[in-house]
Amino acid sequence: xxxxxxxxxxxxxxxxxxxxxxxxxxxxxxxxxxxxxxxxxxxxxxxxxxxxxxxxxxxxxxxxxxxxxxxxxxxxxxxxxxxxxxxxxxxxxxxxxxxxxxxxxxxxxxxxxx
Amino acid sequence: xxxxxxxxxxxxxxxxxxxxxxxxxxxxxxxxxxxxxxxxxxxxxxxxxxxxxxxxxxxxxxxxxxxxxxxxxxxxxxxxxxxxxxxxxxxxxxxxxxxxxxxxxxxxxxxxx
Numbered sequence: 283x284x285x286x287x288x289x290x291x292x293x294x295x296x297x298x299x300x301x302x303x304x305x306x307x308x309x310x311x312x313x314x315x316x317x318x319x320x321x322x323x324x325x326x327x328x329x330x331x332x333x334x335x336x337x338x339x340x341x342x343x344x345x346x347x348x349x350x351x352x353x354x355x356x357x358x359x360x361x362x363x364x365x366x367x368x369x370x371x372x373x374x375x376x377x378x379x380x381x382x383x384x385x386x387x388x389x390x391x392x393x394x395x396x
Numbered sequence: 397x398x399x400x401x402x403x404x405x406x407x408x409x410x411x412x413x414x415x416x417x418x419x420x421x422x423x424x425x426x427x428x429x430x431x432x433x434x435x436x437x438x439x440x441x442x443x444x445x446x447x448x449x450x451x452x453x454x455x456x457x458x459x460x461x462x463x464x465x466x467x468x469x470x471x472x473x474x475x476x477x478x479x480x481x482x483x484x485x486x487x488x489x490x491x492x493x494x495x496x497x498x499x500x501x502x503x504x505x506x507x508x509x
Contacts, residue, residue: 286439313495323481325440325499338494372439376495382428382487384442385497 285309288373288388295363296396303358303391305373312377313337314356315385316348319370328371331356363395398423398488402500409474409507417469417482417503425489429467430497431460432483440483443469474507481505 286307295301307314315338316328329348330338336348345361356373373388401420409415421429428447432440444453446462453460457478459470469482481504485497 315495323434323483323502323504325483325485325497327496330494330496332495338496340496374439378495381447382445382495384430384432384445385495386442387432387439389439390437 286373286375286386286388288371288391290391291389292392292394294394294396297363297365299363300359300361301363301393302360303371303373303393305356305358305388307354307373307375307386309375309377309386311375311386312353313375314350314353315374315376316356316358317372317374317387319372319390321369325372329356329358360393363393365395368393368395398486398490398498400484400486400498400500402482402484402503404503405501406504407506409471409505411475411507411509412473414470414472414474416471417484417505419467419469419484419500420465421467421484421486422465423486423488423498427487427489429462430485430487431458431467431469432485434481434483434502443482471505474505476507476509479505479507 313332331350334350350356370390374385376385403418431443434440444460449464481502483502485499
């Protein structure tokens with residue numbers, strides 16, 4: 283049973299299109315994230331949601347809009363796609379307590395804009 | 397500004413040849429340092445969390461250590477299946493409410509039989 287699942291795994295689309303990526307976690311975690319991994323494998327946070335509330339928006343263009351209908355789901359909608367948006371997008375989740383624990387990542391969505 | 401630097405960028409080892417990966421960090425109060433393994437086409441897989449200097453954790457052929465400025469991932473007698481990219485990340489006390497992780501650029505390890 284997959285802990286953090288993302289769909290689709292691959293997405294090829296033309297410049298200017300609008301697309302969405304979906305993420306669901308069944309771990310009962312309170313916080314969910316979107317990270318972007320560039321071609322050099324560098325992972326950078328884009329958004330963080332805690333209990334459906336936006337916590338972080340890391341200077342991401344407002345063509346990117348996250349939506350969290352409930353704490354188990356975090357979707358990413360991208361408008362007017364550009365060539366530079368091509369990357370792998372990872373969803374992750376975590377649960378904080380007195381200590382912090384390892385984040386659980388999904389398997390990624392490889393977005394290619396042509 | 398919080399920062400993580402990993403070295404080397406790439407490492408090629410023969411099977412059985414032990415080595416170490418380095419993760420240097422500057423952070424405004426460390427809340428945790430994470431090591432992840434990432435295989436091609438997959439998401440990062442959690443390995444260890446270290447919380448304070450002097451702490452060590454082990455899992456099979458991997459051992460992670462932490463000082464106030466850096467962390468090492470020691471790989472003892474590696475096997476070809478240990479080939480992967482190893483990622484280091486930190487979470488600062490300043491990001492306590494956000495959960496933000498700062499990642500290094502990773503070390504790609506190749507172990508040849």
